[in-house]
Amino acid sequence: MDAISIIPIIGMPELPEVETTLRGIKPYLLGQDIRELRVRERRLRYPIPEDTEKVLAGQRIQAVNRRGKYLLVKLGYGNLIIHLGMSGSIRIVPSTSAPNRHDHLDLVMAEGLSLRYRDPRRFGLFLWTPDPVEHHPLVRNLGPEPLGNGFNGAYLHELSRGRSTPVKNFIMDSKVVVGVGNIYANEALFLARLNPNLPADSLSHPICQTLAEAIRLVLNAAIEAGGTSLRDFVREDGNPGYFTPNLKIYGRHGKPCCNCGTVILRVKIGQRSSFFCPKCQPQ
């Protein structure tokens, strides 16, 4: 593996960004032996336990996967659970490169590259567990993958019966479906032409089908955009670049709707900024 192949991975972590990160780091991790874990800041969402270094040293990485917004690294003994929180990012860097202020840990591999974890706000997590990862409380109760088989209109319709919560909160609930954060919730609802405040149980079966399809479409488009831009972010300085996904509604309050020209509104729903076109997404 040559030193040029440093890939700064972007970290605007909703599902597409985590998926992009996964695809970027996987080739560099699979089959690698961990030389050591260097922790500079233990205080993430949960403090990194003191014995983590000892447990990880000498282990071989057997698989790297994603579940919702969690990255799961399967080791010879146990698993690593990694979450990027609000501001986390992961890059593969030469083990000799100097960390920046918020680069909280390096997973140093035997062949000269390290996985470097950065997270200014420290809402993310990096935890080792001896158990099968699907047993871990953080992962155990997660809803289906939006891009997998268990997620469709019938599922959304059935689960939403008796739920008065706004549909936007509903689709951002990780017990309902994983990976839909604030940006893509807004985008999917715009695409489905649904007002974010509609009670979840007011949606008919066909509307739920439209919504499920919109969620899949928006996430797939973002993954493709991330995959494309990944090439553009190959740089040697290691600064994580940021690409802007094509957003039609998120952050566009005060601007004209791209469908009809009506001014886009912003409201708070569940303490999160929500954007919608009052004409395309009527109450």
Add this chain to the structure above:
DNA sequence: CCGGACGCCTGTCGGC
């Protein structure tokens, strides 16, 4: 069980 509020952190931006 459900829905809503809160807090964990640092960084940035707009207004005065």
Add this chain to the structure above:
DNA sequence: TGCCGACAGGCGTCCG
């Protein structure tokens, strides 16, 4: 220029 509040893409936890 500096200060101050608002806000930021997540999510576990607590309370009614």
